[in-house]
C-alpha cells in the first residue's frame with residue numbers, strides 16, 4: 001500500500017514510480033491519496049509506504065491526520081512488524097530529512113514497523129536520477145515483503 005498527499009504533483013510522481021518498482025517484482029500495489037485512506041487500509045496491507053511533501057520541515061496535515069488516526073491501531077499493535085517505507089518531495093534536502101524523520105518516528109519508533117530508510121527528492125535534483133531511486137526503492141520494499 002502506498003499512501004501519499006501531494007499539493008503540486010511532485011510527491012504523487014514519486015508514489016507512482018515507487019509503485020512501478022514494486023509491481024515490477026510481482027507484488028500487488030495499491031496507491032491511495034491520504035485523504036481517501038483510512039487506518040483499516042493500513043492495517044490490512046502487508047507493507048505500507050507513506051509519502052508527503054515537506055511542509056515547514058514536517059508532513060502535510062493530510063498525512064498527519066492519518067498518522068494521528070492510526071492511534072486506534074496502536075493499542076493492539078496492528079502495524080507492528082510490517083515492512084514500511086517513506087518518501088518526501090522537498091525544497092531542500094535538509095528540511096526533507098526532518099519530514100522523513102517525522103514519518104519514521106510515527107511508524108517505526110512508535111508503531112514498531114520495520115522501516116526501510118526513507119528517500120527524498122529535493123528541488124534541483126536530476127529528475128531521471130530521482131525516478132531511478134524511486135523505482136529501486138519500490139523494488140527493495142517489495143522484495144523485503146516477498147522474502148517473509
Ligand SMILES: Cc1cc2nc3c(=O)[nH]c(=O)nc-3n(C[C@H](O)[C@H](O)[C@H](O)COP(=O)(O)O)c2cc1C
Nearest residue numbers: 006007008009010011053055056057090091092095
Ligand atoms: C505550505 C508549504 C510549506 C513548505 N515548506 C517547505 C519547507 O519547510 N522546506 C522546504 O524545503 N520546502 C518547503 N516547501 C516546498 C515543498 O516541499 C516542495 O515544493 C515540494 O516539492 C512540494 O511537493 P508536492 O508537489 O508533492 O506538493 C513548502 C511548500 C508549501 C506549499
